Amino acid sequence: MEALFGGPARTRVILLFAGVLALGSADLGMVGALARELENAFRITHAQLGLLATVSSGVGALATIPMGALADQVSRVRLLIYAIVLWSLALLAGGAAQSYLWLLLSRLAMGGAIAAAGPLLASLTGDLIPAAERAKVYGWILSGEMVGAGIGLIVGANVGAAASWRYGFWLLGLVGAGLAVAVYRWLPEPARGGASQVPPGAPEIPLAAPVRMRGNPLGVPQGVGGADVLRQAWGSLGRAFAYILRIPTIRILIVASSVGYFFFAGLRTFSVVFVLSWYDVDIRELTGLVVAVGAGALAGTVLGGRLADRLLHNGRPNARIMVPAVGYTATALLFAPGLASASVAFALPFIILGAATLGAANPPLDAARLDTVTPWLWGRAESARTILRLAGEALGPVCFGLVADALAGRGGTSRAASLRDTFLIMLVPLLANGLIMLSARHTYLADKEAASRAGAAGRGPAAY
DSSP states (O other): OHHHHTSHHHHHHHHHHHHHHHHHHHHHHHHHHTHHHHHHHHTOOHHHHHHHHHHHHHHHHHHHHHHHHHHTTSOHHHHHHHHHHHHHHHHHHHHTOSSHHHHHHHHHHHHHHHHHHHHHHHHHHHHHSOGGGHHHHHHHHHHHHHHHHHHHHHHHHHHHHHSOHHHHHHHHHHHHHHHHHHHHHHOOOOOTTTTTOOOTTOSSOOOOOOOEEOSOOTTSOTTOOOSOOOOOHHHHHHHHHHHHHTSHHHHHHHHHHHHHHHHHHHHHHHHHHHHHHHSOOOHHHHHHHHHHHHHHHHHHHHHHHHHHHHHHHTTOTTHHHHHHHHHHHHHHHHHHHHHHOSOHHHHHHHHHHHHHHHHHHHHHHHHHHHHTSOGGGHHHHHHHHHHHHHHHHHHHHHHHHHHHHHHHTSTTOOHHHHHHHHHHHHHHHHHHHHHHHHGGGGTHHHHHHHHHHHHHHHEEOSOO
């Protein structure tokens, strides 16, 4: 594994970061896997089930604003540990819920913890991984989302069938506690600005003197380094967000990422209910299907980052834009025949390939965001992205649920058919997403070069 990831130090970084993403994705996958048990236990509708996923993402979208500022100013590793501990406590509390309101409130606490993960991991990845390899490494890190979603679906479905839905949440809470201990023991705080970047084969994360931002470019065109220093994160937060959102490529990437997660969140929440009813399979068959589709998504996530970096090295400078654009478009086109068919044998190859292309879009897209923002604003840039991404994740499940409930109310339409029609309808924005990404090819290179100049101007030796 160390040879595959690039040495002992990179292996620890990848496994820990992927573990953080896996925990959050497993939690949301668990909600989907336990959909029938939760609906029966609390007598709730599809829309109320979707709300359980929505509230955590919605609160996270609000909480990510201060978290992004903190990620640029305080110890990111320490803050990450606090977030994971809060995450675990919320999962344990959710498993003990005696009412729908109790469970809903535990999801609110989850949202605050989820908010910290995005800005912290983006900032840490940017400082630890060289720019030329970020898409490839991001592929391994983001594979945690796919693995976590698969674990949540498989464990949740089997736990719900064999025992009580409560044990699923409690199990994840205990896993989260172990992850917090692992981060504390194995991840030191890296220096900002790239001095702690981990080269291939490194046994440990290089230690370097900390630096702080200098030559703040806010308030002037991107790439023009000023002489001012960002003295206070909170005071500069509004200016930082305004500056970030003036970058054309960032606006496009944020929209694309949000639409992608909107679809993924809705699919993750209702996939188990849909598969069990539409394809008429049992729990054992469902487990096999989840493993097959998850393997496709995992392969796509890993290969998408590697493909983008390989194309970049071979003289395709827009590779980190084109790979996501093709991925989103292909996902919509592949999912359509698979979801429309009631034959699982016919549908499975289309869904596996669609999951692979959906997974392939994210690593190069995340690497492109780091490419086009100065390192001194990575935390707040990820906050800006996370706000809309979590808004997409928040809207996804409840929108899927509302549309499914509305379609099920029509005469002669079964609940399974209503979910099928809902998934097909939601492919339209995903298809449009691929076309939106294509427009970024006109701005990406200029914004990347400007961010590089701004980052060089911002680096200074003063203590952070």
